[in-house]
Amino acid sequence: MTPETLRDRLLAWYDANARDLPWRVGPADRALGVRADPYRVWLSEVMLQQTTVPHATPYFLKFTHRWPSVGDLAAEDDGEVMAAWAGLGYYARARNLLACARAVARDHGGVFPDTEERLRALPGFGPYTAAAVGAIAFDLPTNVVDGNVERVMSRLFAVETPLPDGKTELKALAAALVRDHRPGDWAQALMDLGATVCRPKAPLCDRCPVAEFCAGLAGGEPETYPRKTPKAARPHRNGVAYILTRGNEVALVRRPPKGLLGGMLALPTSDWRATGWSDEEAAAAAPVGADWRAVGEVEHVFTHFSLTLRLLRAEGDAGGLIWTPRSGLDALPSVFLKAARAGLSNLI
């Protein structure tokens, strides 16, 4: 099978099997000349970074309803956007999202630039996002390489070099298939194939439009690609979260702008360390003096460490805290929402 035949097969498959996604202009409409809104394409691409479609979708609908244009988003307050992002994770994306929206509003007249190079210069635009927005929103023949495309290429060509070292080789293989014809559909076809057929586990090779081209399938174990270097073990840390209530309100803090959960509202915490905390030690380290009572603990897993958070609760008052009604706790990252719910529960 020639590369041109492979392309024809995959694009035809996409025409018949494209996923219907809220940020997507499908192949039928694109054939009529309809273009996707760069703002919506960009927003979806950022939300989908390392995030599943089911998890990102409600956030996309919420954001586009509340901020229909990049100018609307650029004019919003930081805290509102960070609160709306809460629960989606990787909060640097939200900080960069705002920085990018404001750069587009200020430096580009509210219009996304239409070259890969100038997109790449915007905050939060790495190689992937610049290529994806360029292809999907502007039909530029860019090389869009995400985890899906890496997996598809590694199987099609039975690439033995483990990731991440194999990225260069996989990217070159993908580049050799890019043409000026339907570049936006091509990028989305590759990613849809990776997401629905050439899946990480249990690929559906009997439904694959390019199976006869696939060296990984010919070798008998397509699911073993891409090869990967083993990951380091995840360390464990221990911390204390303090739940100070004043009637219906809970005391929160704003975390520093960079680092873990940067810029997000949070419960006050101790430092997070390898050794555990006794109740006495935890109370002594509290941000304010109060009659602290141990009310349990929660477990949470981050990308590179796991955490046991001991929960101390007290009723009291203090300055320098962000007093928030219980109904406002949905502005918290998941780890603190989980901790607050557990600590405020009457079941303890």
Add this chain to the structure above:
DNA sequence: TACCCGTGGCA
């Protein structure tokens, strides 16, 4: 370059 940075679903 290697490490940092969330979350929830699933086998």
Add this chain to the structure above:
DNA sequence: TTGCCAAGGGT
């Protein structure tokens, strides 16, 4: 239960 996994970017 544990580890793997999802449309990566920043530093």
